[in-house]
Amino acid sequence: MSFKFFATAAKGTEGALRDELRELKFRRVKATRGGVAFEGPATEGYRACLWSRIAMRILVERATFACPSERALYDRVRELDLGDVITPQHTLAVRASSSQSYVSHTQFIAQKTKDAIVDGMREDFGERSSVDIHDPDLRLFVHINRDECTLYFDMSGEPLHLRGWRARGGAAPLKETLAAAIVRLSGWTKDALFLDPMCGSGTLAIEAAAMACKRAPGLGRAFGFQRWASYDDEEIAAWKSLEDEARDCVTSDTLNIVASDSSPDTIAIAEDNARQAGVRIAFSSRNVTQWLPEERGGWVVTNPPYGQRLGGSDEAYLALDTWIAKVRGVWTFSILSGAPELDGAFLERKRGARWHALRNGDLDCKLWTIATR
Ligand SMILES: C[S@@+](CC[C@H](N)C(=O)[O-])C[C@H]1O[C@@H](n2cnc3c(N)ncnc32)[C@H](O)[C@@H]1O
Numbered sequence: 392m393s394f395k396f397f398a399t400a401a402k403g404t405e406g407a408l409r410d411e412l413r414e415l416k417f418r419r420v421k422a423t424r425g426g427v428a429f430e431g432p433a434t435e436g437y438r439a440c441l442w443s444r445i446a447m448r449i450l451v452e453r454a455t456f457a458c459p460s461e462r463a464l465y466d467r468v469r470e471l472d473l474g475d476v477i478t479p480q481h482t483l484a485v486r487a488s489s490s491q492s493y494v495s496h497t498q499f500i501a502q503k504t505k506d507a508i509v510d511g512m513r514e515d516f517g518e519r520s521s522v523d524i525h526d527p528d529l530r531l532f533v534h535i536n537r538d539e540c541t542l543y544f545d546m547s548g549e550p551l552h553l554r555g556w557r558a559r560g561g562a563a564p565l566k567e568t569l570a571a572a573i574v575r576l577s578g579w580t581k582d583a584l585f586l587d588p589m590c591g592s593g594t595l596a597i598e599a600a601a602m603a604c605k606r607a608p609g610l611g612r613a614f615g616f617q618r619w620a621s622y623d624d625e626e627i628a629a630w631k632s633l634e635d636e637a638r639d640c641v642t643s644d645t646l647n648i649v650a651s652d653s654s655p656d657t658i659a660i661a662e663d664n665a666r667q668a669g670v671r672i673a674f675s676s677r678n679v680t681q682w683l684p685e686e687r688g689g690w691v692v693t694n695p696p697y698g699q700r701l702g703g704s705d706e707a708y709l710a711l712d713t714w715i716a717k718v719r720g721v722w723t724f725s726i727l728s729g730a731p732e733l734d735g736a737f738l739e740r741k742r743g744a745r746w747h748a749l750r751n752g753d754l755d756c757k758l759w760t761i762a763t764r
Contacts, residue, residue, distance in 0.1 A: 396436050397543060398446035399426040403749035403758075404572035408445040411575065415442050434629050436546045437616065441609035441633055444571035444598065447550055450532055450543035458540035461494055461503060468507035468542065476544065476619045479516050482523035483508065489535040504533050504542070528618040548615025555612045556597065556668035559660045563591065565694055565727075567608070569751060570594040574602060576747060576758055577692045577725035583647065584689025588679040589707060590650035593661030593672065595692050600648045600670035607637035647689075651675045651682075679710040688720035697730035704733060712737040715761055722763045729756040 409422035487500035509519040581603035746757040
């Protein structure tokens with residue numbers, strides 16, 4: 392049986408996610424706003440949870456129907472038989488979104504969908520699921536677009552950026568999924584030197600290292616679909632074999648990944664994180680200016696401090712500016728910046744500088760790429 396899946400993506404990472412899913416040999420991969428669609432048997436959803444570094448969640452489509460009114464929403468959901476996935480003993484939570492549709496109040500949509508599901512259960516079994524918004528067994532997403540409703544089940548459970556390795560955060564850590572997209576967008580390949588001179592909790596370097604040694608990001612963590620009624624012995628066996636295959640893929644190549652930060656305390660956090668993630672990175676505590684002169688070529692992929700939460704932005708941008716101006720050898724700088732005034736002063740004027748729009752949490756950012764030749 393074939394299912395339709397939707398891998399959700401942070402704004403600006405849809406293209407990177409599409410390329411990743413194609414590389415992972417998923418079928419009928421198509422990028423749209425907010426994510427990437429693909430198709431296949433249920434195990435392809437498991438495989439996406441296990442292997443995608445960039446997707447935020449993996450959703451599986453359960454039903455699509457015309458939804459011209461609130462009544463239609465309730466009636467059509469009520470007609471659905473969801474007994475293969477949830478029983479009254481399972482908890483649930485519903486989230487909704489709507490665009491260009493008559494039924495537009497998202498809280499109302501979520502409420503009506505939940506009512507229709509639990510009313511149906513009460514009728515069939517005399518009891519119903521309770522709602523748990525924090526840690527439900529089944530999270531449903533309802534999306535209404537141009538009066539057509541799609542009901543999705545979230546296979547991921549906890550969002551996929553929670554890989555399980557982050558012991559402590561450090562200052563303003565990137566989400567792991569965004570970091571993985573940045574590493575991919577930088578064009579770095581595993582044989583070249585990777586250097587993050589303002590690494591904070593180490594997210595970019597850890598994601599790069601996991602990529603280089605083919606460590607599946609979902610190894611060792613739990614997923615939402617494992618709590619569904621449909622996760623029977625056969626499905627458990629299918630998941631176990633995907634996990635075993637992923638374990639066999641991990642290589643022990645020598646990695647060329649270097650990371651530093653001016654704060655020794657932050658480096659201690661990054662080291663803990665890398666240990667938890669099972670990757671080897673050469674960490675040191677030093678100011679970004681201490682990398683000058685650095686004669687080897689390679690990739691600098693970094694996220695300097697910006698905004699009100701972190702100080703020292705001017706110094707960090709100035710150091711990058713000087714580095715780019717003075718560097719010898721062939722370097723590619725990929726710099727995630729959320730400070731337009733510093734972009735204008737330092738990055739924009741560099742020869743060949745180009746940028747890609749990304750969203751980091753609630754901040755619009757630019758990923759600058761500057762190559763020295
Ligand atoms: C935005 S944070 C990086 C977050 C990181 N990408 C992560 O995911 O955790 C910026 C980091 O730059 C470091 N930093 C600030 N000024 C620096 C400098 N002049 N040299 C080296 N590191 C610096 C800060 O200590 C901070 O950890």
